[in-house]
Amino acid sequence: MKHLLNLLAAVALLVWGTHLVRTGVLRVFGANLRTMLARSLGNRFTAALSGIGVTALVQSSTATSLMTASFVGQGLITLPAALAVMRGADIGTALMAMVFSLDLSWLSPVFIFVGVVLFITRQASTAGRVGRVFIGLGLMLLALERVVQATEPMLSSPITPLVLEAIASDLMTEILIGALLAIVSYSSLAVVLLIAAMAETQVVPLGMALGMVLGANLGNGLAAVLTMARSSVEVRQVTVGNMVFKILGVALMAPFIGLWIRYVEPRLPGTSHSVVLFHLIYNIIISVGFIGFTQWVAKWVSRLLPKPAKAQGDRPHHLDPSALATPSLAISCAVREALYQADVVETMLLGVMDVIRKNDQELAQRLRQMDDEVDNLYSSIKYYLTKISRDDLGEEESRRWADILSFTINMEQIGDIIERILQDIEDKKIKKGVHFSEAGMAEITELHEHLISNLRLGMSVFLNGNVRDAQRLLEEKVHFRNLERAYATSHLIRLSDRTLRSMETSSLHIDLISDLKRINSHISSIAYPILESARQSPSQRSQPAAEELREAQGDHP
Known part of the structure; x- marks a missing residue:
């Protein structure tokens, strides 16, 4: 029980660190990020690049999705352009997962110390808000280290192999678990890093970890859909369209999990690298490979969620x-x-x-x-x-x-x-x-x-x-x-x-x-x-x- 509590605490710390980074970056660069997105929507490729940049800073494709959907709701950008931004946002999350999968534990105390000093001494200034970002980065690295430490004793439990064997035999169950974790944590980045750390310590087999990664990506899209459920039709079109791409990506990548384990994983330095690289390849495929389908998906979603006809005298609602x-x-x-x-x-x-x-x-x-x-x-x-x-x-x-x-x-x-x-x-x-x-x-x-x-x-x-x-x-x-x-x-x-x-x-x-x-x-x-x-x-x-x-x-x- 103690080891399970330590694991849950480490997971909570990872999610909280991600939250601190996201909110801290939005405080410092929120208006600039909005301007950056607005100015880069001339075509699908620059829109995707802006999505990569914004998500790399915010460390949350969900936050980028909310921001982009808001632009559509206000009539500032078209639905295909918004879907292109989301293609880049998914790559941005995957790239950050690659960075955090490296052994950066030595940076954790540095980030936390510098962040606390900046936050306490200059809390109301920009430097203080940057300090908040450093604290979040330090906590994320510390949490990943704690996840590894907390999962090691669980391997010795005789119950663990039985549970994992029952789950690992069903790909749909693995995807469901990954999706639920992403929805609860509201961060696919945190979930992917958690899965990578657990796979590295062999708490979960690699095949199960890859299935959970696919689920985490689905859960990320579903979290945005649920968040926008009561928003305008234009806003919901963005999240549903993004979900369509994620489902297509899972359907395409799921059959290749076995081939990945057989041919790719032996050439990689560690299991955690295999997990985050699989996550990156998945997002590159649904982003670069499917970016040409943004117009098609936008038309399909528009038919699925048609805009209601405005009554005479009806006004736009700006409080999104x-x-x-x-x-x-x-x-x-x-x-x-x-x-x-x-x-x-x-x-x-x-x-x-x-x-x-x-x-x-x-x-x-x-x-x-x-x-x-x-x-x-x-x-x-x-x-x-x-x-x-x-x-x-x-x-x-x-x-x-x-x-x-x-x-x-x-x-x-x-x-x-x-x-x-x-x-x-x-x-x-x-x-x-x-x-x-x-x-x-x-x-x-x-x-x-x-x-x-x-x-x-x-x-x-x-x-x-x-x-x-x-x-x-x-x-x-x-x-x-x-x-x-x-x-x-x-x-x-x-x-x-x-x-x-x-x-x-x-x-x-x-x-x-x-x-x-x-x-x-x-x-x-x-x-x-x-x-x-x-x-x-x-x-x-x-x-x-x-x-x-x-x-x-x-x-x-």
């Missing part, structure tokens, strides 16, 4: 669950959904003037119902952001995470204000059949036009983070506040002149321009985090912008 495996990509998805939320708010705000001019109560009700969509979008984005691991985000991405949350809160509050404005227009204008004076209507129209302009500028500031535009946005807040005060005064003058329409709409007029000012304050607050992150001194800003930033805490509603 599969992108959560790559925090930088998940942040981009949240940004796109936040901008869609702002588009809905803009539609509501544009419709306000139509309701005022035409006394259109039906339109007012439709616009008020849109606030429910704004609220739902806010809840969805907020929940999506909470599922992004803050530990996996760099400093810049953490700021972006906070900016997105702040932006969506402001849009949700603007939606609430617009809903209240529409309700007031219905109650105080449409139902009473009154109208604004010509001067009052002109003032409201001008404020509304400024508001629409500022909302669009605010969306641009949120998307691009341009400091100069952020300054303009705060300057516009000062200008808008001055207009609001001037128009409130003008309205009071009209009241003193006993203007009938001004008297009939006085309450609504004052509330309306006050609410428009509040909306503008929410829009202007988009600029605050941009300017704060830029760390500009007041002397670098225009005077109005400097004053507004100093008043942010006290003036912002």
Whole structure:
């Protein structure tokens, strides 16, 4: 029992080390890896090469699969290109298995020591995240050494040969075991290294080890399919297409296991080398040999999983669950959904003037119902952001995470204000059949036009983070506040002149321009985090912008 526990602990340590490397690399290079993939999709061969490079760094073809599937879900790449990337990703995993199969145990203490020093002393910096990667590499090497040590005493057990004999007689059982291990560990690399170490110590026969390797590759593809089960059809097409290639590879390689043991294995220096080389050959065959079939498989998968016809008015969903495996990509998805939320708010705000001019109560009700969509979008984005691991985000991405949350809160509050404005227009204008004076209507129209302009500028500031535009946005807040005060005064003058329409709409007029000012304050607050992150001194800003930033805490509603 003690030896079995030691083996399980070593396996867990191997899986954990792989996880540390994968998450550490994504923290440091996540955005760059995404750019590298996006720029190399011109043809199938460059796409495959990018898949090799990304997977070699991340040490997980599953992570590359999730990243690539997310691109397809967002319409950034085609399905054949994504399948080509996955062909390279499988080779990348196999190459890393070859590297780790070498005797690198002497590097384990070096990696762990350097990694811990970097991680502790500079935890929040890039160096600290690189230290995390070193720790993971060191733990993987240490775990492989522990696997060998833990399996040696198990050979002396009289039960071991009986169990292995029963399993080794059935290739399908061997494949099933390998697949289950890959699904549970979520890493075919860790499983292949484990199988190689156990084969080296003769805990499992070579034939059984090769069958389990085939199973580990199937399990790797199946894990991605299960992970993407609730994603969009475009995303699931990638994982299913990748699974098709893996099944074809297993069907092709399984009959040659006996020939491999007879003719290839005697020429290799060790059993572990035979296992990882078999793993590499398998992936080269399904990658290089089958890369010409990506178009064919893509067409077949598209027929198997056809895209649903979009209903009129249906919108794309940008909050892709599969992108959560790559925090930088998940942040981009949240940004796109936040901008869609702002588009809905803009539609509501544009419709306000139509309701005022035409006394259109039906339109007012439709616009008020849109606030429910704004609220739902806010809840969805907020929940999506909470599922992004803050530990996996760099400093810049953490700021972006906070900016997105702040932006969506402001849009949700603007939606609430617009809903209240529409309700007031219905109650105080449409139902009473009154109208604004010509001067009052002109003032409201001008404020509304400024508001629409500022909302669009605010969306641009949120998307691009341009400091100069952020300054303009705060300057516009000062200008808008001055207009609001001037128009409130003008309205009071009209009241003193006993203007009938001004008297009939006085309450609504004052509330309306006050609410428009509040909306503008929410829009202007988009600029605050941009300017704060830029760390500009007041002397670098225009005077109005400097004053507004100093008043942010006290003036912002």
